[in-house]
Amino acid sequence: MKTLATIFLSALQTLAFSQATISGQVTDAAGNAVPLANVYLLDTYDGTSADDQGKFSFTTNETGTQVLVAKFIGYREFRQPLTLSGKDITLEVRLQEEVSELNAVTISAGAFTASDESRRTVFRAVDIATTAGATADIAGALNTLPGTQKVGESGRLFVRGGDSNEARTFIDGMLVLDAYSPAAPNTPSRGRFLPFMFKGTSFSTGGYSAEYGQALSSALALDSKDESEITRTDIGILSVGGDLTHTQAWEGGSAAAKVQYTNLRPYMGLINQEIDWKTPPASVQGMGAFRQRVGKQGMVKAYGNFSHSDFSLYNHDIDNYNNKAQYDLANDYRYLNGFYKTALNDNWMVRGGLSYTYMNNDVTLMQDNTRETEKGVHAKAVAEGSLSDQVELRTGVEVINRSYEQVMLPFGGTGTSLGFDETITAAFAETDVYASNKFVTRLGARVEHNNLTDKLSVDPRASLSYKAGSTGQVSLAYGRFRQSPKNQYLQYLNTLGPEQAQHFILNYQRVENNRTFRIETYYKKYENLVKTVDAQLTNLGSGYARGVELFLRDNESVDKLDYWISYSYLDTKRDYLDFPVKAVPTFASKHNFSIVAKYFVQKLKSQLGATYSYASGRPYNDPNSAVFNGGKTPDYQDLSFNWSYLPKPYLIVYLSCTNLPGRNNIFGYEYSTQMNEQGVYNGRPIRQPAPRFLFIGIFITLSKNKSVNQLPTL
Missing domain, CATH: 2.60.40.10 (Immunoglobulins)
Structure with missing residues (x-):
């Protein structure tokens, strides 16, 4: 014991x-x-x-x-x-704060993201297709956002004092060389790519990623949809033509094909036009898309766009209307895009793409013929992933090759040919460093070599974002950007250097309860712009643009009502091309304002939409005045309306009308090249082709799922 x-x-x-x-x-x-x-x-x-x-x-x-x-x-x-x-x-x-995707601050300076999957959506993909006045055109809808200028006779994107060539389009990261369909002189063109193709849109008005090159003012990045889960056939009967689309879906993949025919002759026979058409515009377009998942996380995409369009009109002489010259244009376009992405492991993903563009314009003025051909190939490979919980890296390489030729064949004369063959080789890298959930820094650079100038360039990019409270954030961004001159100048002097711009951006954004408020100020410094000196092309041009922008969106306060308000103030001047002094360019307006509203009426099975747009007068040059670009157009105003009626889930009747009050908007003036007997240059205003554009369409969807329709694509 x-x-x-x-x-x-x-x-x-x-x-x-x-x-x-x-x-x-x-x-x-x-x-x-x-x-x-x-x-x-x-x-x-x-x-x-x-x-x-x-x-x-x-x-x-x-x-x-x-x-x-x-x-x-x-x-x-x-x-x-x-x-x-x-x-x-x-x-x-x-303990160290965990940086999570759901809570972390994001880079927002200069960028509007539109995605059905994005957590901090400002502008959804469906908004592009349903904005009144945009007529289902991507650029038309984006022109209601701050940072854009309304240039009604063009229809393209003009961003923060830049011309339309400075806003470039990318599909799945691949550069699109010619994103707009041809149009008659002083008439708006439309984008070649339809909104329904894309699941996400990132529209950046400055300070964008080092991945995007050859864009001086803006990058419009479109992400194509993944595979469809539904087999369906869509039929469109339109007041200006018709289209037929079929989508075939299978497990892990899908294929789609669309054919569209447009002919404005019947419509323009009913509605009086400012333009004296001989043959109104007509076009036929075919599109095809293939999507296939590969393995657990891989995806292969292929897309093709093929079109032919033509028209013929009479240009009337300013001094004598009875004197007219026939203008004929025929355009052929091909665009092919292949894309692949896959995950290497839980932290790293690789993607790559290859695109090909072919564009041919055949223009005849009287009996003088000009043929313009551009071909382009773009190849890119990108790797992106996490180096640690707080550091993310994106890096890649790409090659952009484009060849351009213009052949001029004057009647009874000797033909001449001008052109160039440009190859740009580039590498880029940028890293996001999360100091915490409240603070992120993005540092990057883009290196380019151009075979025409045989010069190497390095362009830095930097962004900072700080999370102010649970719903707001402040962002700063800086970057240097460059872009080759327009074809019409580079063909004469192949050794012209790229035009350059530096962006400085300060941004505050708040997103809370389906409401978004955003204010942004910026300064943009232009350098090496193309400038004519003693009848010689040089890179001695310069300029600046600065401004303040506001954006408010609310789809919470009133049930079934979604609206946004945008305002842009722009102060810009340039000394480029043949400008004798630094002046405001003709495409720049000081004030731009838009209100967009959409309301769904359940009892009427209808969605109603309205858009009001305002732009202050733009300068124009009157040769009768001693002041260069001293003229000022009247203010621009437009009130547009659309109505979507769904009598059956698979049937939609769609009606839209632009400029409902029929306001006589004037976009500028064109003048005779010689004085009249009184020593005055005769002029005439540049107006809209017609006071209004009326569109009616009937859309039918055939599918086993009877609730599927085409409303998101309108």
């Missing part, structure tokens, strides 16, 4: 000597207490929770090497090896 007692007391004594107390405090990186954190030894039952001061204490009988673990929501797991020998241990546990 005495022996058993001795053994028992000895065991208790051994246990007491081996028992250790582990204590301390849990804090964050700034030294602030983290209450209620879980603290324990890995693979044991020993542990506790910290108190409201972050302090903890527990005992353990474990010995040897053990791992102390501390956890709390919003912080990365803490682990520290301990050597236990029965002695008490006191330590400080410092």
